[in-house]
Amino acid sequence: MATAAAPTATPPMDAAEEQALLDAIQKWVDREVRPVVMHHDHNDIWPAELVAQMTDMGLFGATIGQEYGGLGLSAVTYAKIVALIASHWMAITGIFNSHLIMALAVERFGTPAQKAKWLPKFASGEIRGGLALTEPNAGTDLQAIRMTAVRDGDHYVVNGTKTWISNGIEGSCFALLVKTDPKAEPRYKGMSLLIAPRGPGFTVGKKFAKLGYKGIDSAELIFDNYRVPVDNLIGGIEGQGFFQATGGLELGRINVAARGVGLAEGALRLATAYAQVRETMGKPIAEHQAIQLYLGEMVTRARAARLLTFDAAEAYDRGERCDMQAGMAKYFASEAAVENSQTAMRIFGGYSYSKEYEIERYYRDAMLMCIGEGTNEMQRMIIARQWLKQNPA
Template identity: 50%
Template sequence: MDFELNDEQRLFRQTLRDFADKEIMPVASEWERTGRYPAEFVERFKEMGLFGLNVPEEYGGLGADRVSYALAFEEIARAWLGAAGLFGPHSVACWLISRSGTEDQKRRFLPLMATGELRSGLGLTEPGAGTDLQGIITTAVREGDHYVVNGTKTWITNARVAGLLPVLVKTGTADRAHEAMSVLLVDTSTPGFSVTRDLPKLGYKGPETCELVLDQVRVPVENLLGGEEGRGLQQILGGLEIGRINIAARAVGVAQAAYDAALGYSREREAFGKPISDFQAIQLKLADMATEIQAARLLTYWAAATSQRTGGRVDMEAGMAKMYASEVAIKCSLESMRIHGGYGYSAEFVVERLYRDAPLMAIGEGTNDVQRLVIARSLVSGKGRLGW
């Protein structure tokens, strides 16, 4: 049993940490406040190969192991959650194509996605279907060698910059809803594809999150993910599982940032003639935060390492990591704000941004109540077990 990162992972983490500390952290709050799109970070991520995290080396990507994948999101989110969003959904889209795509689809798309020249996201959620993806109503009707797609998608991160978007659609009328669901790889420059508005958000600023409309969008049959209809829900659930490791790692990063801010402030702020870090009430908060963050981090690395080791589904492990880490991020951001006192409520201090960012992780990639159901079903069915 080894709880240590290997040399390659440690070097990768240090490279990311140095970049985040020097280039992202100093500007994150100001850029978020002014609504500036972090285009500079996009270029740097391209140089670092982060858009190719989930692209196999044979297609020009990093082919990163799952723990390194988690490390990337933890370190970037520690500096700014929004910056992690620039390549978050994109990484899941890469995973979908590399795992489920045809060889032709891999050759056409993955090399461009690995460099960031072709960026992506996920077109899943609809105004009337979020948690219940089987409730989507976007349709794709085959006409010759094309599918004609009609529908609306919402809460789509990176929709304005994506050149290719995996879109979950209904391609049939089977009695069992999931058998009628497929994923189409949609070229966003196709006539009829339009981004109608950016959605206002409490936090998670930086990347745009949009509503989009597909009106008679014609998608070539060769862009049906995997080349087989009716596989869409299974493909997406496998992608969301990896996405939950991504979200858990981001939550650990946000929680760590909240703790770092609280610890630093408690050492500097004095009351009654001494630093507030000397007061037992503050020490108890710091101890709880540090313990829970480390537990969340270990859960996240465990889920990632299990995914890497088994090569199969890790619904329970990823669900546990995402659920617990996101709750820890919410708790730590609030506790950090309390330690900061009135300053914690000020936009001049980073904790205010962390407090607004943290709730997203409890909602995105499947709400935490859904994760509890996923975990329980894994345990009851016998597919999931505790321990090593």
């Protein structure tokens, strides 16, 4: 099992620097994101102008080390940024997060030459991409992937299909999980991770029409005799791909937890405001006990989700193994996002169903948090296994 060590030793920001960064991002959200979110979400428009602004702010290098031109942010600062943006539009956090998980695989497991070649371009946003693991027949059971990479001189020839890949259309490079030895037993020993830039033989299949998570593109990627240099094998040794792909999931889970925190807090913010202006029986609904019970539950869930998430992020920043904390944070915060968005829908009554209000987006976006970066069924099993290991009979 890969350890949780953070890839760089960049010293964390002090509190004043961090607050200044968060204030700048809040201003950007208020000025640029909030005016366009409903239009982009309802029409499933990829937000080109916001992506350009996120590039200028350095978000595509947020967690990449400063020696490669990134911001080298700690997991804590990064999670605060993600929660803040997600509380207004969760989907755009996926555009830079999927990219950063690809970058993390290179930064943590790549050779010095691979880091020098790819990380500066990832950090600047010149090359953007994501993580391509899932296949039509293999999501949770990643070891069941069928995509093959067969050595041919100084290249691999890749064949197969990836599905549900975030940034699949707009991204130009992916960390691609393949089988370099499809017959290996155990199966993970035959898996490798390649840096796969777009090129001949690498095409987009279909763009998925989705319930939520609009704006960001989710696509099928087809590889048909796609040739990639052997130099693009992350770490330079075959058979490491399963651990390289899942080694970044701790930060990925902290990120999904932070998105859950954002959704849970955003739904709370909208419901709190609405409950104080909507009147029935001659008073704001916030004064009815039934609505107070809802708000009491929501604020408690949002707070608990935040505390669990930052508990995991702090452990990650200390370089500790934190798969259990990250799993608990991801599980709890994503369920909090679902429950708070549903409860907010109840508080909004009939207007929750109207596209003129924002709360329906939270309801559509929240469920994804229970699925991505390891389903919540798997999270609970991972938590339980760790717990049992720590507490033998």
